[in-house]
Amino acid sequence: MLVPIQLSPRRARASVFGIFGLNGFLFAMWVVHIPSITQRTGVSNATLGGLLLVLAAGALIGMRIAGPLADRFGSRLLTGVAALGLSAAVLGPGLVHDADELGIALGLFGFFNGALDVAMNSQAVEVERLYRRPIMSAFHALYSCGGLVGSLIGAATLRADWNLHLSLALAALLGLVVVGVCCIGLLPHLHTAKPAQGRTRMSRKALALGLIAFAMLLSEGVANDWSTLQIKEHLSATDATAALAFGAFSVMMTIGRFGADRIAGALGPVAIVRYGTIVAAVGMAIVVVSGWVPLTLFGWALFGLGLSGCIPQIFTAAGNLGTGAAGANMSRVFSMGYLGLLAGPAVIGWLTKLIPLNAAMAVPLAAVLITCAAAGVVRPSSAAPVHA
Known part of the structure; x- marks a missing residue:
């Protein structure tokens, strides 16, 4: 006998708020530590510009892969996986020693950030349907708030002269905790339609x-x-x-x-x-x-x-x-x-x-x-x- 899935819109909304805030926080923790990371790796401004393109390319790849995966397996699973990946990837830039290693680290960070962008917004659309009224803008506001919190915390740790590894490790740990708490409340995959075979055309x-x-x-x-x-x-x-x-x-x-x-x-x-x-x-x-x-x-x-x-x-x-x-x-x-x-x-x-x-x-x-x-x-x- 199948038991109907009980959906909790408020719990799901709070969970998506947490994921959006976490995304902004983790990205800000990378941004505020750019000077420290470039100094540690000896990367010039010109080289950094090229490495940021690697981050962008990783994000674009993550976005394109995440969409079909969200349709097949559901945005809840993909949101959890991408958020866990991003929480781990924020450690990467702090562990590298040269430009090549930093490029790999930023590619991974960009990939999971792009995948999470698609996954969490897909989940936000599902939650918005349950509410039957617009709530999407508030999710994006939480991303901005998360970025502000990350900037302030990052600035505080830099002023206190914390070790770079410690700061990013704590950010990653916080990410793992937030993902563990929030993913429980995300909406399950409700679509039962068979995914389209092959590549679908863009309408x-x-x-x-x-x-x-x-x-x-x-x-x-x-x-x-x-x-x-x-x-x-x-x-x-x-x-x-x-x-x-x-x-x-x-x-x-x-x-x-x-x-x-x-x-x-x-x-x-x-x-x-x-x-x-x-x-x-x-x-x-x-x-x-x-x-x-x-x-x-x-x-x-x-x-x-x-x-x-x-x-x-x-x-x-x-x-x-x-x-x-x-x-x-x-x-x-x-x-x-x-x-x-x-x-x-x-x-x-x-x-x-x-x-x-x-x-x-x-x-x-x-x-x-x-x-x-x-x-x-x-x-x-x-x-x-x-x-x-």
Whole structure:
């Protein structure tokens, strides 16, 4: 006799919160220790740039592999495996001695980070279906919070002159504990349909979602890597003041994600993307034309607020296409979005050889306006699966 599986939405939601927070925490622990690791291995800035591409390539491979695996075995199992792998992989950069070893370590770290991105977002879509209301943005806000906690803890351990091995070992141990606690509450694999044989074609809607994910994450990548330099070069601000540009952007993005779910529930995902990109466009326009530091900081803050709810709506739409291959769809959309995150800073860097950095900010401005025009693509499909 089969016993029905008892699903606990609240427990599952809390568990996914924990996984998202852990992902942000572990990634931040790598980032804050980059100077220590490069000094220990004797890696130059130029070599580090190439090694970061290895990390990115590993992430893309992990994303593409994770999607079909999530469809076949379920996002719960894949989330647990990927999170355990990432918790172990965070140790790697602290154990290496040269550039070659660091490249291998970063490739593994990127692979598990990419796989976890797809797996935990697939699980988040499942939890959101049980709630029957938007909750995806809050998950992404927890990732940001985890990154903040990781940055603060990492900075504290560096100031206390802790051994690098000890800091990363404790981060890995915390990861193992969090995974052990959270995986118990994740939703089981409920789909019984036979996975599609061979490689499935990418639908037009999935392609459209991937393209706007590319545009949105391109814009976010530009803010991450160029916001401080923009305000420093354009307004001759000090380093300390320039750092406030990224701070304004990231803080408002986190705050916006905590509130985006309620707005999406009231107005729908299309409104979040359409009006969010309008706010982002206004913010970037202010950045471009402003000659006053406080106003420019306000522009970066508006840019972060506008972008905050858009990506979660895109990923929710990708996971609910109703094609029977939610994991594969998410991995494709994720991969295209991640390419945008990498391409944005590179495109701006190339353009600065031809035009001033401030003028190059027209690229993210155009990206958000194009997404605004295409916002209707995130409208829920009538074929989207719904759980009772």
